Amino acid sequence: MSNKMGGSFLAHRTPQVANLERRLFLKRGLSVGALALLAGCELTDAESVQKVLWAMSGWNDRVQDWLFDPSRLAPEFPESRITRPFPFNGYYSESEVPVIDGTDYRLELGGMIRDAKPWRLPELYALPQVSQVTRHICVEGWSAIGKWSGVRFSDFLQRVGADTTAKYVGFQCADDYSTSIDMATALHPQTLLALRYADEILPPKYGFPMKLRMPTKLGFKNPKHIAAIFVTNENPGGYWEDKGYNWFSGS
Numbered sequence: 001m002s003n004k005m006g007g008s009f010l011a012h013r014t015p016q017v018a019n020l021e022r023r024l025f026l027k028r029g030l031s032v033g034a035l036a037l038l039a040g041c042e043l044t045d046a047e048s049v050q051k052v053l054w055a056m057s058g059w060n061d062r063v064q065d066w067l068f069d070p071s072r073l074a075p076e077f078p079e080s081r082i083t084r085p086f087p088f089n090g091y092y093s094e095s096e097v098p099v100i101d102g103t104d105y106r107l108e109l110g111g112m113i114r115d116a117k118p119w120r121l122p123e124l125y126a127l128p129q130v131s132q133v134t135r136h137i138c139v140e141g142w143s144a145i146g147k148w149s150g151v152r153f154s155d156f157l158q159r160v161g162a163d164t165t166a167k168y169v170g171f172q173c174a175d176d177y178s179t180s181i182d183m184a185t186a187l188h189p190q191t192l193l194a195l196r197y198a199d200e201i202l203p204p205k206y207g208f209p210m211k212l213r214m215p216t217k218l219g220f221k222n223p224k225h226i227a228a229i230f231v232t233n234e235n236p237g238g239y240w241e242d243k244g245y246n247w248f249s250g251s
């Protein structure tokens, strides 16, 4: 790693981060500056570089969590701004999208949830629905505006008696995908258990029968084909998160 990386990291420090740095330094003797210096020093073997990157990523998660304002809304757009066609993305090609039978489908609930009975699709369609036209941003370098509708996730969590003092909500998908989010994001007003895309039942490629839509998180944190939702205090990680993608990846 080069000194340049450490240098630019410091240069882009905002007053808010500088403040945090001071507080952190007092609280646990660790600062942004210290990490930047660490990043700038000569680390030659891949293992120690990886360790530093993991440490920085974990630290980054905590800072983002502190800076995240659950009342701040992501931009919404008029329907005229919708990207057509909306892109497909997944860890496999579009021809390999899982085919899920809606009649047999049950959404499983687990962990710190009082009423963890499975949900059938007609029951979910019967709940009050809201819509959003928001921008989806993928780490691979593209973004697109789309319209999703479904159940406000905070309403759903309340309805099933989820313990909202828990730290994490985890998602297991019908493909081999998984992800997890912080509770503040789960309760964010724009976090949606999306059942429709462009006013139609979610097509397979966009995540039938449901995806979690969060305009405050990068695309890979928005799980499609959700099979199970669980509430926990242990960070469940996820498909990309376990490969080193920054866990918080949001605002």
Ligand SMILES: Nc1nc2c(c(=O)[nH]1)N[C@H]1C(S)=C(S)[C@@H](COP(=O)(O)O)O[C@H]1N2
Pocket (backbone or CB within 6 Å): 086, 087, 088, 089, 090, 091, 092, 137, 138, 139, 173, 174, 175, 177, 178, 205, 206, 207, 219, 220, 221, 222, 223, 224, 225
């Ligand atoms: N189950 C599942 N969810 C997933 C993925 C996946 O491969 N499987 N890919 C993620 C990534 S990286 C992106 S960018 C979005 C793509 O969503 P879209 O196909 O609706 O554009 O889904 C996310 N959720």
Ligand SMILES: [Mo]
Pocket (backbone or CB within 6 Å): 089, 137, 138, 139, 140, 219, 220
């Ligand atoms: Mo993505």
